[in-house]
Amino acid sequence: MWGESRHTAANTVAFYAKRIESLGARNVIAFVSDTENKMKVVWDELSESYPWMRMIPCASHCFDLLIWKHPYVARPLMCCQKMKEFWRHNCFPKSVLERCQHEEYGKVVQLQRPNSTQKKYQVMASKSLLKTQVAMEKAVVDGVCK
Amino acid sequence: MVLKLLQPQAASVDVGQTDGCGLGRVRHSFFMLLEHFNSFAYSAAADPAQLEQHVLQALASRKAYYLRPVPMLSFLLDPRYVGRTMQMSPTELACAMVLLKFMVASHDVKSALSNEIYENESYLPANFWKDISHNIMTKYTSFRARKRGALKLPISWAEATAADPNSWRRTWGDSVPHLQYVSVKIMRLPTKFGAGERSFSNAASIQTKMRSRMSYATFHKLL
Numbered sequence: 001m002w003g004e005s006r007h008t009a010a011n012t013v014a015f016y017a018k019r020i021e022s023l024g025a026r027n028v029i030a031f032v033s034d035t036e037n038k039m040k041v042v043w044d045e046l047s048e049s050y051p052w053m054r055m056i057p058c059a060s061h062c063f064d065l066l067i068w069k070h071p072y073v074a075r076p077l078m079c080c081q082k083m084k085e086f087w088r089h090n091c092f093p094k095s096v097l098e099r100c101q102h103e104e105y106g107k108v109v110q111l112q113r114p115n116s117t118q119k120k121y122q123v124m125a126s127k128s129l130l131k132t133q134v135a136m137e138k139a140v141v142d143g144v145c146k
Numbered sequence: 147m148v149l150k151l152l153q154p155q156a157a158s159v160d161v162g163q164t165d166g167c168g169l170g171r172v173r174h175s176f177f178m179l180l181e182h183f184n185s186f187a188y189s190a191a192a193d194p195a196q197l198e199q200h201v202l203q204a205l206a207s208r209k210a211y212y213l214r215p216v217p218m219l220s221f222l223l224d225p226r227y228v229g230r231t232m233q234m235s236p237t238e239l240a241c242a243m244v245l246l247k248f249m250v251a252s253h254d255v256k257s258a259l260s261n262e263i264y265e266n267e268s269y270l271p272a273n274f275w276k277d278i279s280h281n282i283m284t285k286y287t288s289f290r291a292r293k294r295g296a297l298k299l300p301i302s303w304a305e306a307t308a309a310d311p312n313s314w315r316r317t318w319g320d321s322v323p324h325l326q327y328v329s330v331k332i333m334r335l336p337t338k339f340g341a342g343e344r345s346f347s348n349a350a351s352i353q354t355k356m357r358s359r360m361s362y363a364t365f366h367k368l369l
Contacts, residue, residue, distance in 0.1 A: 030216065030335050033342070054216050058339035059172045062212045063158040066179075067204045072197050076148045120156040126149055 009041040016046065030054040034061045064120065080126040084111055087136070096142055100135040109135070147190040151201075154182045161337070168311050168333040169217035170224030176209050177232045213238065215245040216332055222246075223329040225308040225318075228290060243286075249328045250282045251275065285322045295321030345369065 020028050031046060033039045035057045043055040068074055087097055088111055098108045112121075112128040129136075158175040183201050188194035218234060219242040221227060234242070258274075259266065288294035296302055302318045311333050319326035352368050353360060 029331065032336050032339055034339050035211075054214070054335075056169070056214065056216055056335065056337075057212050059161065059169075059175075059212070059337040060159050060340060061338075062208055063155060063161070063175070066155055066208055067152075067201050070197065070200050070204075072192065073148055073152065120159040123149060123152045123156040130149070 007038070009038050009045070012038065012042050013045040016042065017049065020046075020050065025050055026052075028053060030056055032056045032058060034058045077122050077126060080129050081122060083129060083136075084113070084125055087111055088113070093139065097132075097135060097139040100138040100142060101132060104135045104138065105132075151183075151186055154179055168220050168224055169335060169337050170221035170227060170311070170333070172337055173213065173217050173221035173234075174224075174227055174232070176205070176213065179205060180209075215241040216335065218242040219245050219328075220332050220335075222286075223289075223325060223332070224311050225303065225314045226305075226311060228292070228303070243283075246286065246328060247279055247282055249331070250324045251278050253324070253327055254278050282324055285325055289322050289325055297321050 016031070028050070029052065031043070031053055033042070033055075046053060047055060068077070087093055101107070101109050109128075109132045111132065112125040158179060161171050161175045180202075183198070183205060186198075186201075188198045218238050221234070222239075222242050254274075255270070258270070285294070289297065292298065292303060296318050301307060302314075307318075308314050312330070315326050315329050315333070319329070349365075349369055353365055
């Protein structure tokens, strides 16, 4: 990033203050942002300058980061992500899986790509993995036998 | 089991992704998640008691962090959730009421001063604040009890009518003008920072290792 515009709390506050002033400070009633530590400092600074302004954390971030850190939740999702990467990124296993899917379901079922930042997509990707479980097991047996 | 546990949470992320639904829906999602986590069968887990405790603790701490007076007030004024069994705690209710009175009072003071009834705030009569507080509590009570003007009509509370809180306010909110003013203001607040995140994402694909010497002005134009 540009030297003088690094994303420090002070620079971020200055940027938002300038923007708020351009909109008319009294016209801005709330400030919505994510909840990283830097933004918490920004909230404090802005609350001091504009006491009427309400600071609202981003709802999506709050829900997204709810219970993922527990190993019982994190491990299966990580395992699913690794499986997904394996089947998607390796040509030979991918072609065997597609052949097995074609035999099993009569069509190729695309494995959904997990998004690393949104846990919701990891859940969806894991669900899509479950849908093709039978074909995957068959592909593993096929691959080993050959 | 993990997927079943996480499914409502993934759905809650979508609540934050939709604009114009109001912050009240976020509070409602917390209620739903609490109900889901309380009734979930954790028996398939290696240590079900520990997982349940972790999940409930995480939800409680996230709730305490997220739920500020604005989403709580938005939930209280949302026609979709009037008459539901979900109840907020007395502390939450008190915080929301303080905010409601503050917003109504600032609106009333502003209109009194702009109509040149009083020169400045120090000339306001002694019972001005008390009247505002009393009025707003009366209106709020009749709103929740559905006992004022057009709000008595069952059609005004039909699910299809209340589906969009913003248009509901415009159509049926005349009976409680102060609440209408406050809810129109807070229901339009965005619930998420998604647009900002998207522009960060776009910025990352414009300013890459190969384009590290691009000036800020050029970068801003491309963005």
